[in-house]
Amino acid sequence: MGREKKRGTSGATKNYLTRSQAVRKLQISLADFRRLCIFKGIYPREPRSKKRVSKSSTPSTTFYYAKDIQYLLHEPLLNKFRDQKALAKKISKALGRNEVSDASRLERNLKPRMRLDHIIKERYPTFVDALRDLDDALSMLFLFANLPSTAEVPANIIAKCQRLTLEFEHYLIRTHSLRKSFLSIKGIYYQATIQGQDILWLVPYRFVQRTGADVDYRIMATFVEFYTTLLGFVNFRLYTSIGLVYPPTFDLKSEEQGAELGAFQLEAQNGEEQQPADNEVDAETNEKAQAEADRLLSLPAEPQRDEEEQAEADVEDIEANQASALDQFASIDEKADTLLQPSATADSATAGKLFETFTVFLSRETPRHSLEFILKAFGCKRVGWDSSLGEPGAYCAEDDKRITHQIVDRPDLPLPSPPLTDGETDMDVDEVDGVVTKRANERVPGRIYVQPQWVWDSINAGQLQRPDLYAPGATLPPHLSPWVKPKKGDYDPTLSLAAQETAAEAEMEDEEDIVDEGSGGEEVEGVRGDGEAREMEEELDKEEDGGMDVNLAGSEDESEGEVEVSGGADADEDDEWGGISGDEAEDVGDSAARQAQAELEAEALGKAPVQAGTTEKEKRKREREVAQAKRAREEREQQEQVERQKMMMPRRKRKVYEKMVYSNARKDEEAEKLRAKRRKIERGGAAKS
Template structure:
C-alpha cells in the first residue's frame, strides 16, 4: 500500500500561497507588503483552479507564487520596515506621555532612509531593459509634476518629479531623439527613440487639476518613489553617455520666475565649459548659420508675404533634400505593394527641421510643449510673450528676425497703410498693436508644428493660417489597413463597388425627386433667351396649346354643342372601345410633346417617363448581377465550410462576424463623410 499524501503538500496548493499567509510569513503589515511587492515587481497570480490551490474550504481571492514570497524573505527592505514600525511605537509612547520634543527628535534622527538602488539593479540587469520599462514611469512622473500639492501629494514629491522630467527633456533636446507627438483628449503623446528603443508617454495638459477623494494616492506614491529612482539612474546614464555632467546646474531664481527649461545649465565633463541649451548660446557655428538665415529673411521682409513664405519653404526643402528617403514603385500594378522606408526623421534630419527659423509664441499658445518640440527639432531661437515667463525668451514680438509666429486666435488682419505726408502727424510715434500682422512673417496655428514633425517635412503654412479650417490631426501610430476608413484619401479611392453604386442610385433618385418637385425652376443659359420669351408670351395669349386626339369631322360638332350635351348623350361605352390602348398611348405621347414644348418655351428641362423607367431598369439589372455574384460566392463558401472541422468552422464564423462588424463601422464613417461633403457642396 502506497504512502497516503497529505493535503496541501503538492500541486497547486504548494505552488500558490494566499495573501494573508504571505503577510504572516513575512511578519509585516498589509500596507508594507503592498509597498514591497510594488518595489520588487511581484503581482498576484491566478491559478487554474482556486479550489485546488486553496488550503481551506472557502476559495481565496488573491494568490501569489510561493517562490516569489520565499524570495522576499531575504529582502533588505524588511529590516527597514521593521525599524519604521519600532520607531512608530516609540513616537506614539512619547506623545502619550506629552513629550512632544522627544517625539520630534526621534522622528528627525531615527527615521530610516529607504534606498531602492539595489532593486533597480536587480530588476533591470541591462540599460536596455530599463529603457523598455520607461513608458509607465514617464507617464506617472509627468502626471505628478502637474498635480497641485496636497496632504496626499507633498510639494517635495512634485518638485522632484518636475526636476527629473525637465532633465529628461533636456537630453531629448540635445540629442534630437524626439520623433512623434500627438494631441489627444487625454493629453499630449510623445515618442522618442533612445538606443533603438521606442518610448511612448503621455503628458497631461496644464489645467487646474482637482484630485478626487476616491483615488488611493498611497499606492500611486509608492510607484512614484520607485519611478523617481529609476528615472534618476536613466538620466545619469544618458547624460554621462553624451559627455555631460549630471545633475545639471539649476538656477533657482530663474525657476521661480517660470523659466522651466531655461533654468537648467548643462556642463560638459571634458573641459567644464558651460553650455546653455535653453538659452541663447549653443554651438557658435550653428548659431551663426541660423542667424544668417534670419537676417536673410529680414532683408526679404515686405508687404508681399506670399513671396516670403515661398522662399522659406524652398530653402527648407533644399536643406532636407539630402536626407530624403527613396520611394520604391512597383512595375506590376497587380503585384503586392512594396514596403516603403519609414518617413520618421533621424537625429540629423530632425536637428535640421526648424534650424533656419526663429519662432515667436503668442501668449494664448501652450509655451512649454511648443518650446520643447521646436528645440528638439533644431530650433535655437524661440521667443514668447513676457507674460508667459520672461527668463529664457529669445526675443520680443516686435523683433524683425522672427520668421514664424505661432498664434491660436481668429484671423489677424494686415496693418493699415501709412498715412500720407499731409495727414501724418510729426509728433505721433509709430505704434503697433498685437492684433495686426507683421509683413514678412509667417503666421501659423500650433497644429502646424505637430503635423510637420509627424510628417518629417515642412507642411504648407497657408493651410494652417489663423482662422483657417485645419486639416484633420491624425495619430501617427495608426496606419489604416486595406478596407478600413482612411481620412487622408478621397471617397472614390477607398469606397467599395457596392457603396459607390448605392451612392449613385441615391443621387439619381434624389435628382429625380428634385426634378419632379421643382417643375417650375429655370435652367441657366435659357433664362434670357428672346425666342423662348416670345413663345412664352404667345402661349399665355392663347392660354395653352390644344392637340388633336382624333382626326374626325364630328369633333367640330361636339365643340359647338352645349356643355351639358355630353352628359345627356352618355350611354355606356362607345363602339370604339377596342381602340382604347392605342388612344391612351397617343394621348400620353401628345401630353409629353405638349409638356416638352412648354418646358422649351419656359427654359425648363423635363424628362419623359420612358427615360426614367430605362434608368431604373438599368440600375435594377446591375443590382441583380451583383446579387447573383454574391449569391454564388456565398454558396462556394458554404461548400467549403462543409469540408472543415467543427473547431475551424467556428473560428471561421467568428472571423467573418468580426470582419462584418468592422466593415459596417467603416461604411458608417464613409457615409457620414459623404453627407458632410454633399452638405458643403450645396452650401
C-alpha cells in the same frame, strides 16, 4: 500499501500562497507588504482552480507564488520596515506622555532612510532593460509634475518630478531623439527612440487639475518613489553617454520666473566647453559663424569646369542623393495591402534640421512648453514668447524682425492697415516714448502665421506641411495618429470617398443624386405649370373683357367681306395637319436609324435595349438595375463556392473561419458608417457653399 498523502502538501496548493499567509510569513503590515511588492515587481497570480488551491472552504481571491514570497524573506527593506514600526511605537508613547519635542526629535534623527538602488540593479541587469520599462515611469512622473500641491501630494515630490522630467527633455533636445507626437483627448503622446528602443509616454495638458477623493495616492506615491529612482539612474547614464555632467546646473531663480527648460545649463565633462541654455544664442558662436562666412566669401572663385566635367559632377550628385534617399516599396498586386514605407524621421540628423532655420514666436494662447520642447527637439534654436510668460527663457519679442514663423491659436488676423495720410489718426496705434508699435491683432508683413497643429503634423510627416492649410481661422486637416496605419478595407481619412467606397455605396450615392435631381425637376416643372396656368387665366380674362379679336382683311388678294377670326371655332381649316415636310421626314428617319443602332450596340454589349423615348433618368436607372443584378449574381456564386469549401474544412478551422468573417464584417460596418458620416458632412458643406 503506500503512505497516504496529506491535503495541501503537494501540487498546486503548495505552489500558491494567499495574501494573508504571505503577510503572516513576512511579519509586516499589509501596507508595507504592498509597498514591498511594488518595489520588487511581484504581482498576484491567478491559479487554474481557486477551489483546488485554497485550503479553506471559502476560496480566497488573491494568490501569490510561494517562491516569490520566499524570495522576499531575504529583502533588506524588511529591516527598514521593522525599524519604522519600532520608531512609530516610540513616537506614539512620547505623544501619549505629551512629550512633543521628544517625538519630533525621534522622527527627525531616528527615521530610517530607504534606498532603492539595489532593487534597480536587480530588476534591470542591463541599461536596455531599463529603457524598455521606461514608458510607465515617464507617464507617472509627468502626471505628478503637473499636479497641484496637496496634503496627499507634497510639494517636494512635485518639484523632484519636474526636475527629472525636464532633465530627460533636455537630453532629447540635445540628441534629437524625439520622433513623433500626437494630440489626444487624454493628453499629448510623445515617442522617442533611444539606443534603438521606442519609448512612448503620455503628458497631460496643463489645465487646473482637481484631485479626486476616490484615488488612492498612497499606492501612486509608492510607484512615484520607485520611478524617480529609476529615472535618476537613466538620466545619469544618458548624460554621461554624450559627455555631459549630471546633474546639470539648475538656476532656482530662473525657474521661479518661469524659465522651465531655460533654468538648466548643460556642461561638458571636461569642463572646457560650457553649453548655454538652448533658448539662448551665444554671442561668441554668432561671431565665429560670421567670421567663417566672411572667410569663405573672400576666397577666390573656382575656375569654370568644362561641360563634360560639370555633367559628370551633376551625375555624381544625383547618385549620391539617390543613395541617401529612402527606398520606396511598391506593391505588385493592386489588391494587396499597402507596404509600410520607411519613416523620414528615423534619423536624428534629419530630425535636427526640420526647424533649424526658423525663428519662431509663440503667442500667449498656445501651449508654450510643449511647443518649445518639440521645436527645439527638431532643431529650432530660436524660440521666443511674451515676456509675461517667463522672461528668462524668451529669446525675442513679438515685434522682432528676425521672426520667420508665429504660432497663434486665435481667429483670423487682419492684414496690416495701409499707411495713414497727413492729418489722420489711428486709435489702435500705441506710442510709447515716441516709438510707435504695431496695431493690436494685426499681422506683421513677411511673417508666416500658423496654428499649433502645423508643428505636430510636420514632425509626424517628416517634412514641413503647407502653411496655408494651417493659417489662422482656417479649417484644419484631420490630425491623425502616427501609430495607426489603415489596413485594406478600413476607413482612411486621408483618401477621398471615391477611392475607398465600395461599388454598392457608389451606386447608392448615384441613386441619391438621381433622387435629388428628380425632386429638383419636379419643383421646376411645378413652377412652370403654375406659370402656364396663370397665362391661360390671363387669356381667358382678355376674352371675357374684349370678346374675340377680329382683324379685317385689307389686301387686294383677299376677297371682300372675308374676315380672319383668331380664337374662334371657325378656324378649323387653319388647325388641320398638312402632312410632313421633307426636312421633318429626314429627321424622323435619322432618329429611327439612331434608335436601331443603339439597340444593336446594347445587344452586342449584353445590355438591355433602350426603348424609344426613354429619358436619361430612366437609362441610368436601367443601368443601375443591371449592375445590381450582376453584382448580386456574382456575390451569390462566390457565397456558394465558399460554402462548398467550408464543407471540406475541419470543424475547428471552420469555427475559426466563421469568427474571422464575423470580425471582418464588423470592421466593414464601422468603416461604412464612417464613410456615410463623411459623405453626409461633405453634402452639407456643398449645400451651404
